[in-house]
Amino acid sequence: MKKTLAALLLLGMPALALAKLPVVASFSIIADMTREIGGDRVEVVSLVGPDQDAHVFQPSPADIKKVSAAKVLVVNGLGLEGWMSRLDKAANFRGVTVVASKGIKTRQAPEEEHAEGDHDHDHGDVDPHAWHDPSRVQTYIRNISAGLIQADPAGKAEYQRRASEYAAKVQALDDWAKQQFASVPAAKRKMLTSHDAFGYLGEHYQLQVLAIQGVSTESEASAKGVAQLTRQVRNEHVKAVFMENMTDARLLKQLSTEAKVQIGGKLYADALSGPKGPAASYLQLMRYNVETIMKSFR
Numbered sequence: 418m419k420k421t422l423a424a425l426l427l428l429g430m431p432a433l434a435l436a437k438l439p440v441v442a443s444f445s446i447i448a449d450m451t452r453e454i455g456g457d458r459v460e461v462v463s464l465v466g467p468d469q470d471a472h473v474f475q476p477s478p479a480d481i482k483k484v485s486a487a488k489v490l491v492v493n494g495l496g497l498e499g500w501m502s503r504l505d506k507a508a509n510f511r512g513v514t515v516v517a518s519k520g521i522k523t524r525q526a527p528e529e530e531h532a533e534g535d536h537d538h539d540h541g542d543v544d545p546h547a548w549h550d551p552s553r554v555q556t557y558i559r560n561i562s563a564g565l566i567q568a569d570p571a572g573k574a575e576y577q578r579r580a581s582e583y584a585a586k587v588q589a590l591d592d593w594a595k596q597q598f599a600s601v602p603a604a605k606r607k608m609l610t611s612h613d614a615f616g617y618l619g620e621h622y623q624l625q626v627l628a629i630q631g632v633s634t635e636s637e638a639s640a641k642g643v644a645q646l647t648r649q650v651r652n653e654h655v656k657a658v659f660m661e662n663m664t665d666a667r668l669l670k671q672l673s674t675e676a677k678v679q680i681g682g683k684l685y686a687d688a689l690s691g692p693k694g695p696a697a698s699y700l701q702l703m704r705y706n707v708e709t710i711m712k713s714f715r
């Protein structure tokens with residue numbers, strides 16, 4: 418009898434050790450951060466995939482199932498995932514919700530970015546794209562780590578160790594990026610993108626960032642706004658103009674033709690690239706974006 422019990426226990430052990438904490442992240446960038454911190458203890462699924470737009474995502478019945486099965490749900494917050502509250506209600510989610518941006522100093526979007534006649538819109542929307550500032554990502558790391566520990570206290574030491582290793586890498590990236598941008602005169606640090614996703618990057622590294630659309634890809638650019646921007650790009654000699662990996666580039670291409678500036682490539686804004694692309698992780702995304710912007714500044 419004793420023998421059988423011991424055998425059963427032995428059989429049961431590996432299965433127990435392999436059971437990973439099921440985590441759902443809202444989009445690819447924070448899914449990657451969560452994998453870095455969770456390591457082998459977690460199984461992370463991202464709802465919005467690589468090169469997809471998290472602003473306008475429409476959850477499917479399969480996504481409801483994923484959230485139902487999760488013990489931890491990691492979101493950015495700050496209004497990025499407007500579709501999430503309906504989704505976690507539909508999924509009857511009862512696990513730990515981590516708002517990765519909780520506690521950061523937020524950036525307000527400037528009023529003039531709103532389309533004309535858009536008076537229903539609250540002016541001064543909060544900008545959700547805080548991941549483009551590595552110093553704010555330190556808060557993301559602490560929040561995600563705390564959420565994983567809450568859901569899986571047995572992994573506390575490992576989550577803390579991995580979180581501090583990852584935080585050091587993000588700090589090194591930040592130091593490197595500061596050096597890069599500091600080598601360009603402040604007056605030359607001007608760039609333009611499709612939607613206003615790089616405000617935190619601009620604030621942190623003192624770049625002037627212009628955008629055709631506001632902080633959500635749902636907002637519409639007005640003809641007058643585009644004409645004004647075209648003039649500004651021409652008059653102020655803005656040389657750094659970039660497409661984004663998850664938005665339509667037609668307006669940007671039109672503007673660059675009219676302002677006679679070359680498009681300096683593609684930045685990874687609200688999503689990672691696929692696994693074979695140049696921005697398959699958050700650290701790669703930041704490095705790629707900084708290098709791409711620096712090429713145009715030089």
Ligand SMILES: [Zn+2]
Pocket residue numbers: 472546612613614632633634686687
């Ligand atoms: Zn965005």
